[in-house]
Amino acid sequence: MKNYKSTILIGLGLITLMVACKKQETFPVDKVTIQYVFDPRDSAGTNALKYLLNIYNVLKNGGNRVGGNYLDAASDDAVSSATGQAVTDLATGTYSSIDLPSDENVWSTTNSTNTFNYWSGIRYANEFVDNIPVVPVMGETNGVSTRYIWQSEARFLRAYFYFELVKRFGGVPLLGNTVYNINDNLSLPRASFADCISYIVNECSAIQDSLVTVPLVSPNSDNYRATKGAAMALKAKVLLYAASPLYNSSTNTNPLLGYTSYDPTRWQAAATAAQALINLNTYSLDPSYLNVFMQQNDPEVIFIRTVDNGTTIEKDNGPVGFPSNLAQGITSPTQELVDSYPMMNGLAITDPTSGYDPNNPYNNRDPRLGYNILYNGHPWLNTTIATYEGGANKPNNGQQQTVTGYYMRKFMGPQETQNNYANHDEDWVIFRYAEVLLDFAEAQNEVEAAPGGDVYAALTALRKRAGIAEGTGNYGLTAGMTQSQMRTVIQNERRIEMPFEEQRFFDIRRWQIAPTVMNTPLMGVTINNSNGNLTYNYVPVLTPKFTAPKMYVYPIPYDEVLKNPNMKQNPGW
């Protein structure tokens, strides 16, 4: 009997053991796997679309992007009002392969807020391109199936990411559609500049007809999408860059950094690509320059990176000295940029007949000066800007304030007539029609022996919209300019039309004028107010430094070269 009892007890013990063996799922249900993202049963493609949106998310918002500054503060258009800034390091050449400012290290920087680098974007795009075919997405637009449109959008974004890499680093490895895995060999060599350009251009050509077109079928929901126009604008820009002196040169011997020969047909290709987009007649200049940055589905806007609604731009860049509208005033436009704006009559201020008054320098200028820059006397928040020494907006009291006497105006809402900053759209415009006109003018000018009417027409359209007086019909442009004269005009027009749009930083490189403009001190204005009498003195504010040819491209991040035996560093770094 006793043994019987013990057996029962042991039996109970074994049951206790059994309880621990209960089965549960072997993989956590809350984990999202690829079968869930690219769901072969979801005809709405809900999760796949979310994945596509993540690729869009890799696009960068240029607003105060580089360490809190506009990239243009690393060019001759502006300087940072703050000390110790990444853009200042870029402007003064104090960076190397190990300390490329992280926001410009679009090759390898990742951080905790999920700002993905462009290689991430390229991977996501490849994964999308490879996997979207399994998702039975229904629907079509203009005869193209939605699934194919989405795939083309991913390919567009991928091409765009490549361009962002190439314009900074030169030729980069081309990954094709491969999604690399843990055991794959990633010691890939860099592709030549020429191959990268033709890859991007071919991708644009291949997909442009399978993207949605403007007018959008549902503009209220699809306004962020890459359109046919976006693909054509990218192509035009890439071809323009490729045709530019920096890359299109017979003196270049390094195929990673450009073509090794000069070919004038590259200009023709760029002009043709821009012309094709103009000929679509889909886009037009917004009669209001300021509105371009304030509204979605603007007739001029071709492609945006959406950003929330708000007043971030005002808070970061607005003038200091408005106690109820605290702002940092971090962007200080240079005197050089101010001086590049012509008079209202279209004549440069250096032209003796322009009517420029050194004692009243902001009077009667190209309205775009006021659209882009806040200067002393500019209306703002129902008052006027006072950036004379000791003025409300340049108090010289130790706080961060303009170092040049100017603040950035661009991208801000119509705050001139507000008491307090009001929220507005802050989307980052990546492509707009004005740029296409400039792309065309620049390329076409190089194609023709002397600039013809089409070149003039592109420029006058911009000047007319800007509000420059028509004059004798040329909006201040001299008739019968030589190619070289026209080139200078076009370069200046690009500068004054698109400041702070991340153009100038790259333009001065591809035009190879950076060694000139970035090796002379950048100037600001000191205005002394003596009982209302203003006297203007121009003072250097920053001595930039540009070492050619080394600094035409960034260094490949040091680690990447070290980790990959096939990764060639750019010369000089």
Next chain:
Amino acid sequence: MLILVKTGYAATRDTTVTPGNKNTDWITGTVVNQDGNTITGATVSVKGNTNAVKTDENGHFEISAPQGTVLEFKAANYDVDQVTVGDTKKLNVRLTGTYLTKSDNIDVLYGSQSTESVLGAISTIYTNQLTTTPASLYVYALPGQLPGLYTQQTSGFTSFKTSPLSVASFGSNFVQSTSQNNQYSDNSEITLNLRGQTPITVIDGVQREISSIDPESIESVSVLKDALSSILLGINSSRGVLLVTTKKAEAGKTTIGFTTEYGLQQSLGLPTPLPAYQWAYLYNEALTNGGAAPLYTAADFNAYKNHTDPTGHPDVDWFNTILRKTSPIQSDKLNVTGGNEVAKYSIGLSYFDQSGIFNESPTSGYSTNNNLDRYIINSDVSVQVNKNLNVNLQLFGRVQQTTEPGGTNSDGSGIPAILQTLYGTPNNAYPVYNPNGSFGGSTLGGLYSNNLLAMSEYSGYIQDNTDDILANLDLNYDLSSLTKGLTLKLTGNLSYQSENVLNRSLTNSAYSYSPIDSNYTVVGATAAQQNAFATVFTTRQTYAQAALNYNRQFGKSGVTALLMYDTKSLISNYDLPAVQTDRALKVSYNYDAKYFIEGAVNSSGYNRYTPGHQFGLFYAGGLGWQMGKEDFIKDNFDWISSWKWRGTYGKTGNANIDQYSYYGYTQTYSTSNINWAYYTGTGRNEQFTYYENTIANPYLSWEIGNKFDFGTDISLFKDHLQITGDYYHDKYSDLLQIRGSDVALLGVPYPYENIGINQYTGFEFSATYQNNLDKFNYFITGNISTQASKVIYNDEETPLYPWLKKTGLPVTAIYGYVADGFYQNAAEAAKGAVYGSYTPKAGDIKLEDLNGDGQINQFDIAPIGGLKPLVFYGGTLGFNYDGFSFSVILQGVFNRQINIDNNVTNSFSGLGGFGTAPQGQAYIGASSRWTPETAGVAQLPEVSFANVALNGYNTLTSSFYERNGDYIRLKNAEIGYTLPDTWSSRIRVSSIRVFADGENLLTLAGYAGQDPEVSPDNYPIQRVFNLGISIKL
């Protein structure tokens, strides 16, 4: 002491002398222990006479001893006592337990083993070595006492968890921790390091992290250091084991023990802040050195110095204002044991109360000082159901409540926020109170948004409640009926742990008072008292084990075998169960207790690895030789009582995958959060997107430790001297690391892969001598350990310069810039290497430009310390004489370094209590800063705000801040007195002992500027003076 008894046996040989006739010298009596339980087998002898008797099973003895002779009483693990025979013919002798304990059997994983057959490296301490330490956790008693175990205290009080451990996103996943179960560990004060690894804690055969068991209810604490000793943990066997065995019920008369202790704690290592006028002087100097105009005038200095304007020119020593000098610590323990051979029981109740360092306001309706309140109940019932079956049930419960003040700063709340603010607030920042009685504050730089006194005394409280229950059922069935020596053991264990936090913080506004216009400006917003509750975590663990044990002697051959299956399942919050399963076989054989061989295999798996690759085979083996039993020793060296050689080798595992990923073998995707949404459409619809996580690693596996240990145990001079030495060589491979060639082209981060190889080697040596001169029983024991490590393989980038290479260096190497004093003048500084856009100037630290490119950058980082093998040691000595006992524990370490680049040293160089804001507090050490006048003797770089604003050049990690971290501590001392029997018996108790002990009594450190263990602005280490009384009924 066991050895002493053995010697006694050997010397007398006649253990059961029955005297022929009973004459007048006949003495009878009983030998008991401190509990009043009788001691069987104690040796009673007349001094100077070889005759001896042993006590019977009732502790009774009879011996012939003439008046005036001295009777000597000896028993295993008891101090020797002597009684001079007087008129009394009936003697009751009570023996006191020795401080150091020796046992025939020592506890090993899932059982115990005879000491002589142990082949592994195991160090053990017993109850008496634990109970002299007045502290919240038994781990406080370990430093210096266990060779091979290196400890460092990181905080003087338990850490609080103020928010739920429930973030499911990768990177902060709940399952991730540095040691198994560490997140539930109640030990947040002392880090343990066993031969370079964090040991796994096993309590009574079950892996759990409890450090707050009452030391009086602990039988022993061991460290199992070699592969063979830990192999039954299978996939988790490579880190060594901290094995805790609690006291089990014992048959005997019911004994009740009650101990109450009360002590005072005192903070050590608090810095001395500079008075306001000195701080102001320093501030001016920092301004002028930075090219700015000075701020404070001569009038300011006078006002600060003479305290003429306490509101406008305050000079508040905040350390004295919000901290108390001493705070109490108290504990009460009640233990009851008793029973007979059929049923035995043991019940332990303990209460512990530790107060914190903050002053309290008499006016607030609740306590704000930090405090730890703990109740533990531990009961154990053992029933011999029949002659074959034994059932043992253990129930353990713990209820713990910790509170802290609710003070808040921008970085958090509770003690860390207050201490950080305290260390960063200058004496002149603001007055405690304004003239109108409101809390003082300052608008300066937005730094002082909260008044320190308001934070510590008037900001409500945060309370953490931790509850544990544990039930353990053991069934032992004797299967001798099948075959002799066979037993079956079944173990089932359930435990539940939960912690929740109750936050009743509030924030009072402080006001900045302007004497000029008598205006009060509010600083920081008032926040009403909240009443927030959150569950920090809940865990449930089940453990089940079935084991067949075989233990039999065949002539001179001894055989043991263990066949074991166990499974442990841990569910924490909403994670899937983490299940470890072991199927192990362990066999040993010895011949004549002279030659030993033992081997074990364990097929062990963990369910968080890739299906199909969850199980591994782990094995270990050992050989032993009792040389002391060989004739050539016995015949020639009679002073050698025992000399054993032993060696083990094994392949062990470390299933630490939860530290690196949660089911990382399959590719996963995450949803973007609010900070990373994409906005689409003119309505700006917030779209949460999917992005790809770190790439999956389907090849994930456990880390492997191939561990070799060779040791010897020597016992000399009739066992009075014991020596143990060990050498170990542990090679850890398949260490999870990120590959060196993790190029960005992949597009997502690379995962951890089984790549690295590290090696740890070292020696451990301990020696113990104990003996007695009549009633004077004394002992001395010391141990010393070395620990060297080496990175054998590390998939690092090809180093451009030799000093960048980490492979081949110790795992513990510290990397930083190499400093060479100061730039003593402008000319020298101008020639120095620049750091980014900063050109150093006179008074800055001179960092060496190793590669000579004129730049201080990542290519100039070299090993600056941690290269020598760590050596740590401990020693204990003491005596017991006629009821008096005395013991001290010393602990020390050398070849250790500390970095003093912290806010006490460097508050004016960017490490103020407020992150990068330079206006931190300054301490007495700042007087040794560099100035042109003191250039020759300066210890710290010059103070300059320009430097701070630009780059913090002077606070870069460099050899400049490496200091000697060696120290030796008088860790513990105790003096006690057991009242004579004649007194205690009058009040009908079996014994009364009074004692006084202390912790951290004296420290000698290589660098005296801060505590060698706890770094500044952590909760300071405490010195404790403690008094107690222990009564046995």
